Amino acid sequence: MNVLEIKGVSAGYGRIPVLHHVSLVVGEKSIAVLLGANGAGKTTTLRAVSGMIKYTGQILLDGKDLKGRGPDQIARLGIAHGVQGRGTFSDLTVEDNLAVGAFRRRDKAEIAVDIDQMYTLFPRLRERRKQKAGSLSGGEQQMLAVGRALMLKPRVMLLDEPSLGLAPVIIDDLYEALQRVNRLQGIAMLIVEQNANLALEIANDAYVLETGSMVLSGTARDVSENDGVRAAYLGN
Amino acid sequence: MSSIEIPAMQSAPRGEVVATKIGVGFVLVLILLGMPLVIPEYQTFQLTGVMTYAVAALGLNLITGYVGQVSLGHNAFFALGSYAAVLSVVYLGVNDVVAVLIAAVVTFIFGVLAGYPAKRLRGLYLALITLVLAVSVVPLVKQFKAYTGGAAGLMVDKPVPPAWFTLGQDAWIYYMVLAFTLVIFWLVRNFVGGSNGRALAGIRESELAASSMGVDVNRLKVIVFGVGSMLAGVGGALATFTIGFIGPDSFTLMLSISFLAAIVVGGLGTIWGALVAGLFLQFVPSYASDLGQAFSGAVYGGILIACMTLMPNGIVGSLLKIASNRREARKAADRTAGKGAEKTTVAEKTTVKAAADRTARAT
Amino acid sequence: MQYFFQQIVNGIGDGAIYASLGLALVLIYRTTNIANFAQGEMATFSAYIAWQMVDWGVPLWWSFLIAIAVSMVVGVLAYLLLVRSVQHRDELTIVIVTLGLFLAFNSFDGAMWGFLQLSLPSPFPEKSFAIGALRFNAELLGTIMILIAISIGMFLLLQHTRLGTALRASASNATSAMLVGIPFTAMMAIGWGLAAGLGAVSGLLVGPKLTLDPNMMGAIIIYAFAAAVVGGLTSYRGAVVGGAIVGISQALSMAYLPWLGSDLQILLPLMLIVAVLIIKPEGLFGSTVVIRV
Numbered sequence: 001m002n003v004l005e006i007k008g009v010s011a012g013y014g015r016i017p018v019l020h021h022v023s024l025v026v027g028e029k030s031i032a033v034l035l036g037a038n039g040a041g042k043t044t045t046l047r048a049v050s051g052m053i054k055y056t057g058q059i060l061l062d063g064k065d066l067k068g069r070g071p072d073q074i075a076r077l078g079i080a081h082g083v084q085g086r087g088t089f090s091d092l093t094v095e096d097n098l099a100v101g102a103f104r105r106r107d108k109a110e111i112a113v114d115i116d117q118m119y120t121l122f123p124r125l126r127e128r129r130k131q132k133a134g135s136l137s138g139g140e141q142q143m144l145a146v147g148r149a150l151m152l153k154p155r156v157m158l159l160d161e162p163s164l165g166l167a168p169v170i171i172d173d174l175y176e177a178l179q180r181v182n183r184l185q186g187i188a189m190l191i192v193e194q195n196a197n198l199a200l201e202i203a204n205d206a207y208v209l210e211t212g213s214m215v216l217s218g219t220a221r222d223v224s225e226n227d228g229v230r231a232a233y234l235g236n
Numbered sequence: 237m238s239s240i241e242i243p244a245m246q247s248a249p250r251g252e253v254v255a256t257k258i259g260v261g262f263v264l265v266l267i268l269l270g271m272p273l274v275i276p277e278y279q280t281f282q283l284t285g286v287m288t289y290a291v292a293a294l295g296l297n298l299i300t301g302y303v304g305q306v307s308l309g310h311n312a313f314f315a316l317g318s319y320a321a322v323l324s325v326v327y328l329g330v331n332d333v334v335a336v337l338i339a340a341v342v343t344f345i346f347g348v349l350a351g352y353p354a355k356r357l358r359g360l361y362l363a364l365i366t367l368v369l370a371v372s373v374v375p376l377v378k379q380f381k382a383y384t385g386g387a388a389g390l391m392v393d394k395p396v397p398p399a400w401f402t403l404g405q406d407a408w409i410y411y412m413v414l415a416f417t418l419v420i421f422w423l424v425r426n427f428v429g430g431s432n433g434r435a436l437a438g439i440r441e442s443e444l445a446a447s448s449m450g451v452d453v454n455r456l457k458v459i460v461f462g463v464g465s466m467l468a469g470v471g472g473a474l475a476t477f478t479i480g481f482i483g484p485d486s487f488t489l490m491l492s493i494s495f496l497a498a499i500v501v502g503g504l505g506t507i508w509g510a511l512v513a514g515l516f517l518q519f520v521p522s523y524a525s526d527l528g529q530a531f532s533g534a535v536y537g538g539i540l541i542a543c544m545t546l547m548p549n550g551i552v553g554s555l556l557k558i559a560s561n562r563r564e565a566r567k568a569a570d571r572t573a574g575k576g577a578e579k580t581t582v583a584e585k586t587t588v589k590a591a592a593d594r595t596a597r598a599t
Numbered sequence: 600m601q602y603f604f605q606q607i608v609n610g611i612g613d614g615a616i617y618a619s620l621g622l623a624l625v626l627i628y629r630t631t632n633i634a635n636f637a638q639g640e641m642a643t644f645s646a647y648i649a650w651q652m653v654d655w656g657v658p659l660w661w662s663f664l665i666a667i668a669v670s671m672v673v674g675v676l677a678y679l680l681l682v683r684s685v686q687h688r689d690e691l692t693i694v695i696v697t698l699g700l701f702l703a704f705n706s707f708d709g710a711m712w713g714f715l716q717l718s719l720p721s722p723f724p725e726k727s728f729a730i731g732a733l734r735f736n737a738e739l740l741g742t743i744m745i746l747i748a749i750s751i752g753m754f755l756l757l758q759h760t761r762l763g764t765a766l767r768a769s770a771s772n773a774t775s776a777m778l779v780g781i782p783f784t785a786m787m788a789i790g791w792g793l794a795a796g797l798g799a800v801s802g803l804l805v806g807p808k809l810t811l812d813p814n815m816m817g818a819i820i821i822y823a824f825a826a827a828v829v830g831g832l833t834s835y836r837g838a839v840v841g842g843a844i845v846g847i848s849q850a851l852s853m854a855y856l857p858w859l860g861s862d863l864q865i866l867l868p869l870m871l872i873v874a875v876l877i878i879k880p881e882g883l884f885g886s887t888v889v890i891r892v
């Protein structure tokens with residue numbers, strides 16, 4: 001059973017087409033990585049999934065058609081979207097950011113437990129819990145963004161270039177955390193990256209987007225052994 | 237399509253357009269000159285009012301329509317010009333035309349002074365600061381009762397025609413105002429027509445982009461604020477000489493809002509929109525107030541909201557848009573028809589369709 | 600000296616009214632990024648609703664509660680029917696539309712209830728107390744207590760409820776708010792509703808003090824803007840402090856600068872607006888207030 005299915009999706013901005021018949025699936029409890037050069041349409045794909053732009057084709061969450069729903073409805077159905085760059089609420093505290101991430105949930109007691117779990121996952125955030133998100137470093141904000149997305153208890157989590165602009169050590173930490181969450185909680189993930197090494201290591205499946213078209217897909221191992229991919233995204 | 241063809245195709249109609257424009261302008265001036273000879277005195281008086289308001293509205297259109305700065309203080313400059321002109325007649329004994337020129341200088345200076353903080357401020361803050369100007373007028377006029385006549389106001393001597401002029405006082409004032417109006421519209425048209433116009437449009441779209449184009453954004457903003465305020469002052473001075481009375485009740489915040497409503501209706505950022513605004517300001521209030529005090533507010537409020545939500549380009553702006561869409565659509569149609577063999581791109585087709593849609597909707 | 604303190608006390612009373620309207624302005628500005636020039640006229644409308652209820656024989660406090668409830672509904676409708684469609688347009692458009700709203704409410708009041716002055720009864724008894732040498736009348740104390748209650752209520756709502764956090768999140772980052780499932784339009788509408796409720800309170804406090812006519816809030820909205828601008832339009836605390844500053848300075852200038860005359864009194868808050876905007880447009884309370892209510 002696939003959690004998320006994108007079937008023949010075309011989308012764009014105004015009259016400018018960006019995606020051409022893009023198809024992709026994310027399996028239950030699995031991680032898929034979407035690779036592609038700058039401007040390939042990765043962000044646009046995620047935007048279509050979370051209802052931020054119009055598209056033709058089909059996008060299904062647990063078999064349910066998402067077409068015509070707004071971003072807030074789609075989020076309430078269980079898709080968490082960590083946007084590219086700083087998507088945090090900069091003038092809310094770290095703790096409020098996490099709390100707001102659980103907006104769709106009503107299980108008050110459990111929310112508190114989960115917030116604590118996020119602090120265990122990202123200890124830096126615990127130290128800064130009363131601080132405004134805007135005052136955090138880039139790495140901390142990225143962790144907060146991931147933590148906030150997790151607070152939604154999503155069926156699938158979309159992450160747009162989570163490693164962008166972070167120091168290598170921090171990227172390692174982040175990916176380790178992502179992998180742990182995936183193993184322990186079984187949250188499916190669709191991770192967009194340009195810098196593919198780490199993502200391919202933790203992913204089950206991989207897709208490669210080029211100028212809006214899916215040019216390659218397969219298991220993460222197969223894709224990482226593809227010569228073109230090695231040259232373009234793995235730096236060797 | 238060869239690259240030579242395009243300019244050739246466009247230049248012919250453009251020449252025609254210029255010729256037509258000059259012709260229309262000439263006929264319009266002739267009609268305006270002849271008006272007092274054929275219409276009754278009261279209507280001459282009303283037309284004079286239209287022109288005085290149009291001049292002031294043109295000033296606000298420069299500030300708001302062309303540069304995109306929100307000003308609620310136009311009433312203050314309208315009042316300042318009026319009092320400057322009246323007081324210089326009373327205390328300096330100058331003639332009316334000189335008085336109007338003094339009003340222009342005074343309001344330009346104050347406009348530049350007010351424009352200095354304005355240049356730093358974003359839209360909303362500017363709205364607030366000019367709101368301060370707007371509501372200061374009445375208390376100040378009341379305070380300086382000795383000069384202004386306080387709340388009761390003052391009677392003003394209307395300009396008196398010389399002996400050789402036999403068409404009467406209203407016609408004389410009409411010609412005086414017409415002269416100012418024509419000169420001002422001509423000057424402003426040239427100002428916004430050339431490179432300044434492009435710079436102004438640049439500021440309205442994106443200040444950053446404009447300054448990277450080498451436009452001194454701040455300086456231009458201050459100048460435009462000064463010039464726009466000056467036009468308010470000139471319009472105010474002329475209006476006061478036309479009416480023969482000056483009093484604070486005509487200079488409330490409501491006047492500014494009316495000006496704003498009028499240029500929104502006429503068309504932000506269009507010269508002719510100011511003329512429509514003049515007509516609007518002269519005729520709508522009196523018809524609306526015939527229907528009751530509450531109604532005139534409702535008319536203005538309704539117009540502001542309806543125009544901004546449904547017709548953001550105003551009357552003149554919408555007409556211009558329709559015309560340019562027509563032209564575009566026709567050009568695109570020519571292009572596609574001319575080369576049936578060639579593939580038309582999707583983008584082109586949608587442009588034509590969208591243009592046609594817009595035209596259909598607007599008409 | 601006692602006279603001086605008495606003026607300060609009186610000034611705080613007026614300041615509390617400006618602050619409550621100022622809070623409404625801040626609330627709307629923070630949630631929808633719009634300075635609502637119609638806020639004062641909406642408050643006048645609220646006072647008329649209360650007057651109408653009283654006229655129909657509804658008990659006074661009930662009339663006031665109904666007026667507040669009706670105002671909140673009207674605030675929500677104003678957002679949904681009008682403001683929403685222009686919210687993402689340029690500031691010029693927004694300013695013009697709220698001015699249109701200003702006129703619409705003003706003339707609606709005039710059409711419904713006329714331009715003659717009506718009188719709205721005061722909810723406070725005509726008693727006064729002396730504390731030391733200072734005199735406090737019930738109205739003054741009541742007004743201040745209402746402002747305190749409002750402030751605490753807003754603090755609790757915004758800081759300690761799920762709705763409040765969602766409101767703040769929507770104001771902080773609309774896109775991210777939607778992506779965690781917060782319905783954006785609903786939040787904006789609730790923001791307008793709450794602000795209309797706050798504004799209604801100020802209208803109900805002003806109504807009995809002055810006489811009720813469509814232009815009742817004409818000067819008050821300027822004072823409220825002055826109060827709100829002190830906090831850069833974004834700080835609730837700034838609006839309360841600003842209200843106090845305006846109220847007190849007004850009372851003092853009336854007491855000690857009689858030559859200013861009643862006409863020029865309004866210039867004082869106006870100067871305050873200009874000074875703050877020119878020197879520190881982000882407000883004296885900046886955007887780094889620790890508690891951002």
Ligand SMILES: Nc1ncnc2c1ncn2[C@@H]1O[C@H](COP(=O)(O)OP(=O)(O)O)[C@@H](O)[C@H]1O
Binds near residue numbers: 037043
């Ligand atoms: N908001 C937008 N409006 C218009 N065009 C956009 C917008 N966002 C992205 N694009 C265009 O869409 C294409 C794909 O962009 P994007 O999906 O952001 O690529 P990626 O995330 O793979 O770098 C690019 O050509 C980009 O210029």
Ligand SMILES: [Mg+2]
Binds near residue numbers: 160
């Ligand atoms: Mg991207």
